[in-house]
Amino acid sequence: MRPFEYRRATKPSDISAADRIIAGGTNILDLMKLEVEVPAQIIDINPLGMTEISEIDGGLRIGAMVRNTDCAADARVRRDYPLLARAILAGASPQLRNRATTGGNLCQRTRCSYFMQPEARCNKRDPGTGCDALHGVNRSHAIFGASENCIATYPGDMAVALLALGASVEILGRTGTRSVPIGDFHRLPEHQPAKDNLLEPGELISSVTLPPAMGGAQIYRKVRDRSSFAFALVSVAAAITIADGRIRHAALAFGSVAHKPWQDPAVETALVGQEPSLKLFAQAADLLVGKAKAQSGNAFKIPLLRRALIAVLSEATNTEA
Amino acid sequence: MFGTFDSPDQRNLLDRTGQGIIGKGLDRPEAGLKVTGRATYAAEYRPENCADGVLVTATVAQGKILQIESEKIEALPGVLGIFTDKLMLRRPAQGTAGRAPAQDPRQIEYHGQPLALVVAETFEQAMHAAKALCITYERHHDVPYDPETAPSEPAEKPIILGDLDEAMANAAHKVDATYETAGHASAAMEPHASIASWQGDDLTIWGSFQMISHNVKELADALRIAPKRVRILSPYVGGGFGSKLGISHDAVAAALAAKALGRPVRVVLTRQQVFTTIMRRSETRQRLRLAADGDGRLTGLGHEAWVSNLPQESFAEPVTQATQFLYGGENRKLCVNIARISRLTAGSVRAPGEAVGMQALEAAMDELAERAGLDPIELRKRNLPSSEPGKDRPYSSRMLAEALDQGAAAFGWHERQPKPCMTREGEWWIGLGVASAARVNMLMPAAARVRLEPDGSLLVQSDQTDIGTGSYAILGQIAGEMLGVPIERVRVELGDSELPSGAGSGGSFGASSTGSAVFRACEAIRDRLAHRLGARSDRLDLRNGIASSGERSAPVAELLRGYALEEIGRIKPGKTQIDYAQASYGAFFCEVAVNAFTAETRIRRLLGVFGFGRVLNQKTARSQCLGGMVWGIGSALSEELSFDLRDGRLMNHDLEQYHLPVHADIPDLDVILLEERDTAASPLQAKGVGELGICGTAGAIANAVYNACGVRAYSFPITPDRLIDRLPEPLT
Incomplete structure (x- = not known):
């Protein structure tokens, strides 16, 4: 770990463009020990509060510093957004969730092994050096939206649920606040893989807002190599409502398949208004994975995602195989 | 006076001593220090x-x-x-x-x-x-990084008996399958x-x-x-x-x-x-060839393995170690080939040889059972030789058939569907599998000092280590039992090179080898006490600080006359190691669930039944077995060293990316210990247990996966990517 300057923020305007923000520290400390991250200045935002979950306009505002454990345990979250609670509890371990924050979780970095090894070539870590993952060990990498510059995935669970739930991210900057749909918050690598999301230097996530609950079935399915403490191979977040025997609303998001939580409106459109059936689900799943492109070592993710989506839709609509 | 162990010790002295602590599931004396963070690492x-x-x-x-x-x-x-x-x-x-x-x-x-x-x-x-x-x-x-493309050479002279090719050609039932196991890290906590x-x-x-x-x-x-x-x-x-x-x-x-x-x-x-x-641990590729007659009796057995290491390293994962003695089959070809590649050193990791060798052998046996139309337990029992193939030496003791039978009864094996894909619970295919356990037994040179203090308390000393296995507990139990001293009055000092040289902790030999040295030191002290009592040492009874023989009786402290008695006991492997095929045995029974959609495999139940001679401490032995079975789950389902073949770089070098089983992967584990006396293994009649729990576990799991979903695993670990292409379509 490189020596660094540490400050505690007392107000948001203490944060400068040169600062790297630390909240729960569950990811950045590991990366600093590996010298994947080498910030000269660290600012600790724990004194800034932002620890409340409050009701707004029929929805919820979750402060950026709400710990994952507290968010997943909140009665309103559990009642109205069980998808969010389940996704959070599918990640990490209790000890990590006790530290990890809502804002920090959104900003966690990829677990691409080449990104995590400073001597490997990585455009995300050291722009312009190349991508060793492209022809290397890329079992866990992207099947959607990758570029030749980066095939890493966003590894988290919570953001995938938030995407299916239609959440927005409130960002606080020097010139005020702005709100972006979570689907726009994370970005695809394109020519700038170093940039994970829309946050500009000096900006801070202040909260995440959820629209009014839509009811229906909410499912988070995380497929992984072991039962706990493993990142998803693929994950599916689904919020489905049925009316008069037909799918009234379908919100789907997919994790560990792209540089950002993945969404495909065409798949949702194909489901809405239809009677649930295995045939319909297979068609929707085929539509989704028809656009997937495997890397050299992760072709299995395509049938896996297809089957996982069919399983989730079946479970959500009580459709028997 | 004390030296090599050349003939079986049939006195079974520890069954005639009266203190009553040997074999008991006593707590480890250092456990309190460890769980409160006061043991200094x-x-x-x-x-x-x-x-x-x-x-x-x-x-x-x-x-x-x-x-x-x-x-x-x-x-x-x-x-x-x-x-x-x-x-x-x-x-x-x-x-x-x-x-x-x-x-x-x-x-x-x-x-x-x-x-x-x-x-x-x-x-x-x-x-x-x-x-x-x-x-x-x-x-x-x-630079060669890939064992599949690097040239390989035989690690040692192959074992060739009869004509395996001919046996395969004439077999009524046969299996010819190639298995791959991933490399493993030892991943100790400290x-x-x-x-x-x-x-x-x-x-x-x-x-x-x-x-x-x-x-x-x-x-x-x-x-x-x-x-x-x-x-x-x-x-x-x-x-x-x-x-x-x-x-x-x-x-x-x-x-x-x-x-x-x-x-x-x-x-x-x-x-x-x-x-x-x-x-x-080296990755392995293993070709198994099994030839059987119409009754399912093996006529041929081939086990050829390919492993890797750095140039000049003599260690080659001894994949065929248990295959040499476990089953019959007069026509044989067993060999290990080694490729020289530029990856970190390969060496001993958790039961080198059997851990991965039994994994493949037992999976192949399951396939043979299916082809021969036999229950997998029956197939195994039909193929237990009366003497070691090719060496014609007897087995010192072998509880394999008993382990299979008792395990089958305890586990409810009769509920298994003989054909795969017969049991589905919601999204999950359910299946049962069985495998044998076997691990060679070794006695190693060891010495230990035992000192009976003037007040009748005991001090046991050796440079033997306790790597979390229970050495402190069992060495104290042996000495206390032999000299009639309550366990509270026995102190054990280990892990200091100035103390007499124990066997060390490895190859499952620490307890029986260093324990035998303690035993022999105690025998010498018993002789001296018997002499002082005026009795024959084989008639001496020592318990709770009282020495007695017939009518004679005296407090041990009195016989000591204010001075300590101290002896160093020694043991070395001798003729018993050559005259007998020695191994610990057992059986694994596993129930798995395989997700019909996502190909995730989860263990539901896992039972191990083991016979390894005298059980020195029920609790520490059971814990060793449980730990081995957890490693077996890792080997079957999740552990895999992943290398970049372009530069030999290890890609998953921490406990986040290298997937050891976590608590949620370990469901209902159970262990049954079979009491046994192996007089040729050691003066304690004890064999090794430390590694036995991993030797075959993954085979039982793979067999259960097949029974569940009809897919044979030929590549380990059985992660979803290795199954999904062959899983039945879930929608039909």
Whole structure:
């Protein structure tokens, strides 16, 4: 770990463009020990509060510093957004969730092994050096939206649920606040893989807002190599409502398949208004994975995602195989 | 008087002693210290003025160092020195080597090899400086990294009996299948660590070791000093799993730096360095050929394996070790081939040989049972030879058939559907599988001192280590039982090289070997007490501090007359090791669920039934079995060292990315211990148990996966990607 300057923020305007923000520290400390991250200045935002979950306009505002454990345990979250609670509890371990924050979780970095090894070539870590993952060990990498510059995935669970739930991210900057749909918050690598999301230097996530609950079935399915403490191979977040025997609303998001939580409106459109059936689900799943492109070592993710989506839709609509 | 173990000890003395503590599931005496954080592990000693060293490792796989830019680093705060001594280790030492492994780190042989040690006043300063050190390399190209494409040679002379090809051609039922198992990390909880401190020419090392008497020699040889100058202290070891059988980079580097700086130096490997610089278990490819007659009796057995290691390493994963003695089949071909590649050193990791060899053999046996139309248990029982094939020596004892039968009854094996894909619960296919367990038994040279104090209490001493296995508990139980001393009055001191040399912890031999040395020391003390009582020692009864024989009786303290009685007991392997095929046996029964959609495999139940001679402590033996079974689950389902074939770089070098089983992966485990006396194995009638729990587990799991979903696993671990293409379509 490189020596660094540490400050505690007392107000948001203490944060400068040169600062790297630390909240729960569950990811950045590991990366600093590996010298994947080498910030000269660290600012600790724990004194800034932002620890409340409050009701707004029929929805919820979750402060950026709400710990994952507290968010997943909140009665309103559990009642109205069980998808969010389940996704959070599918990640990490209790000890990590006790530290990890809502804002920090959104900003966690990829677990691409080449990104995590400073001597490997990585455009995300050291722009312009190349991508060793492209022809290397890329079992866990992207099947959607990758570029030749980066095939890493966003590894988290919570953001995938938030995407299916239609959440927005409130960002606080020097010139005020702005709100972006979570689907726009994370970005695809394109020519700038170093940039994970829309946050500009000096900006801070202040909260995440959820629209009014839509009811229906909410499912988070995380497929992984072991039962706990493993990142998803693929994950599916689904919020489905049925009316008069037909799918009234379908919100789907997919994790560990792209540089950002993945969404495909065409798949949702194909489901809405239809009677649930295995045939319909297979068609929707085929539509989704028809656009997937495997890397050299992760072709299995395509049938896996297809089957996982069919399983989730079946479970959500009580459709028997 | 005491020496080699040449003929079975049929006195079964421990069944006639009266203290009643041998075999009991007594708590480990050091357990309280460990669970409250008061047991001191290697890196936790605090000698005065101790500096911290951090190793710098290679970022190329083969080449040599052109330049180390040390000047800038030496100027960093707290930095005391940068060491690139020729005596530093290039590779870790193999188990029982007793001499230094390859030295001189300037020649680079694998990605991640330690090259230099940076020492500073604090750990943080040393780490920072180590990361900042700039090294330029001359990089070699055309280096072999892939065992599949590198040339291989036989590791030793193949065992060829009869004509396997002909047996296969004439077989009524046969299997010819190739299995692949991934490389494994030992992944002990305590990282390798050493604190070195010199007093003149004498070196003290607080370290984390499994076999201290060998480690002293290795360290002395590496440092070019006399073994008597080296003292190792290793009273508590946080797991080794083979990786601490021999010395590693930390100890030598710490000793050299401490000498140069004139103050103690501590070197602790980072978790990543433990993965990239210590022992790996080789990946394996194994071709199994089984030929059987119409009754399912084996007529031919082929087990050919391909493994890998660095050039010149003599260790080749002994994949066929149990295949040599477990089942019949007169026509045989057993061999291990080794490819020389540039990856970190391969060596002993958790039951070398059987852990992965039994995995494939038992999967192939399941396939044969299906083809022969036999229950897998019946097939195994039909193929238990009366003497070891090719050697015609008897089995010292073998509880395999009993383990299969008792396990079947306890597990409800009769509920198994003989055909796959018959049981579905929601999204999950359910299946049952069985496998045999077998692991060779070894008696190793060992010595121990037992001292009966004037007050009748006992002190047991050996350099034997306790790597979390229960050595403290069982050595105390043996001595207390033999000399009639309540366990509260028995003290055990271990892990100090100044004490008599035990067998060390490895190959499941620590308890029976060092335990036998304790036993023999106690026998000598019994003789002397019998003499003082005026009785024959075989008629002497010792319990709760009273010696008696017939009408005669006296408090032991009285017989001691104010002086201690002290004896050193010794044992060496002798003719019994040659005259008998010796192994521990058992059976595994597993129920798995395989997700019909996502191909995730989860264990529902796992039972192990084991016979390994006398059980010295019910609790520690059971814990050993449980731990082995957990490793077996890892080997079957999740553990896999992943290398980049372009440069030999290990990609998953921490506990997040290298998937050991977590609690949620371990459901209902159960263990049944079969009481047995193996008179040829040791004077204790005990065999090894430490590794038995892993030897075949993964085979039972693979067989259960097949029974569940109809897909045979030929590549381990059975992660979803290895199943999904062959799983039945879930929608039909």
